[in-house]
Amino acid sequence: MTDSEVGLSQLLRHTVVDGQGKALGRLADVIVRLRGDDYPLLTALVVRVGSETVFVPIADVEALEPDRIELASARLDVRAFERRPGEVLLNADVLGHRLIDVDLASLVRAHDVYLTRLVHAHDVYLSPTPGVWVVTGLNVHQSHWWSSRRDKGNHPVRDWRSFEALIGHQPSVLVRTSFGKLRRLKAAQMADIIETADAKEQDELLAQVHADPEFEADVFEELEEDSLSQLLKSRSTTDVASVLSRMRADDAADAITDLPQERRREVLSLLPEPHRTKVLTLLGYHNATAGGLMGVEYLALSENATIRDALEVIRTSTTEQPEALTTIYTLDSEKRLTGAISIIRALQADADLTLREIVDPEPVHAAPEDDIIDVTTRMADFNLLTLPVLDEDGHILGIITVDDALEAALPEDWRRREAQAHSSQPPLTDED
Known part of the structure; x- marks a missing residue:
């Protein structure tokens, strides 16, 4: 159960006041602590006072509402705010940044973040402490001024747990669950996401995938030829051989073909003998023939x-x-x-x-x-x-x-097609 819900974009527009209504500063950010599969816990506010930013513990916040941010005291810790290891700033790190929509297996952008205050502990929020604030939702569609609070242009606020946020965000890597929600993705879905990610995002995604060598090999098998070639070029010869040794021989042969001749020999020399024999056999056929298409497992x-x-x-x-x-x-x-x-x-x-x-x-x-x-x-x-x-x-x-x-x-660019949305909801009728 909840008694209050507010969007971060609403909060950032308001002045922070004390109990007498006197302006103290303007909200600059909201600090949360990640808790694995649980909803992130709000721990503090960052308030801009003049040219400085100060830290305000959530215990000192009297009211956090769409039209009012009130502190219990006018006394502020004037020491400049410094990020602590593992802390996440919703404005700086999430709002406007890209994240993975795990349900739809795509990269999206967070246009708003929703905070909820719990009245009673409830399993849906996985929190034993009533009265706390947690991050419960995201809006990943661009909204307009005429949109309602809970329905941004016919796009409802989505559950925070449907996303893997903070991709490419180094300060929070150590406090995030290894591989996190990405375990729900299939290899082909992960490959599609990696291909649309920027270099920084790719580095983190590949690091997480690398934690599961078998899944990593499956992902590399699903990558487009150009993407696979670029990723292999950026890896050491040992790493390339390690990945290819777990891939199907036909996919490994295709990948090796795109390597420079000198490096190709080095990678082949590091493959296990039975796998190397299979790969060498397949390299003898043109990839547009039955010999080039076949696999040697049967x-x-x-x-x-x-x-x-x-x-x-x-x-x-x-x-x-x-x-x-x-x-x-x-x-x-x-x-x-x-x-x-x-x-x-x-x-x-x-x-x-x-x-x-x-x-x-x-x-x-x-x-x-x-x-x-x-x-x-x-x-x-x-x-x-x-x-x-x-x-x-x-x-x-x-x-x-x-x-x-x-x-x-299939045509070479079939993977670049626009994804078709599939809804689990029945179509609206005239009565609706």
Whole structure:
């Protein structure tokens, strides 16, 4: 429960007065303390008195209202204000600055910050102390003078916890939860945000992503070619090799291609041997062909193995690319492709059947020199989630997954499209 809510932009327009109504100065800023997933706690005001700024503890504030800021005493600490480690100034650090809208996975700008005074402790505010002021909301849309307080031009105030604020703000890094709300983002969403961030914002985002090496690799796989190339150029050879060693071999090969020749050799020498072999194999194909699109992770078993055997291999293949496990391929004694079956069909079949008894004996396939149009057309015609790429003797060189085929077929600037807004609210009716 609350008894007062006020926007920071309203407060900044008012003079600070004492209990007798005498002007003491003008509000310059509001200091809050971050508390992880809890709402930030208001701890003090910064008041400008003449040419100086002074610190006023929140305990000395009698009233904090849209039309009045009153102190309990006319006595002020005249020592100049100095920021303490980890303190956040809402005006200087948040208002007008960019932050991440985690719900919509985009960078936005804070046009107002809303403070709420609690009457009773309530789980929604995660605060055990009634009477305190906390930051509860943000307005990230430009408002106009005719907009209402709670609906800025048909854009309601949003919950503070829907955002990751203070990106690129070094003084508060140590008091923020590691990775914070960004854990809710998928790798592709984080990649999009990094690509639209400025250099300072990118540095912090990459530092946070780096805390989770597997997620970091997933993010780098989702970056556009130009962005990935620029980011890798700014990293040490050891760091580049560390990231690429966790990326899928096909994505790592694409990334290495954009490195200068000398550095390319250095990075390759630092990759683990099995991964380096896969990458070197893929570097031998043009990236606009089936060979350049394929990945070298796939599931292939003897045609004499049972359905039960295949499903157990899938169950334990926790480090493999999931998209590569949607199809089971069978091989003869010479390791040549003899059949294919989808994982769904396998799950529906008698587990004691051998793969030879149930697979499609003539699976659709591609040659490494086939172009992108041939590949995508074939996958669309036969509704394939994966397409094996074979050498002249019928051995599997790799497979193309539908996500890679789709990305290759889309226009190069498809990621730069304007995001379409999706609302969870039902459309308004005439009765509304």
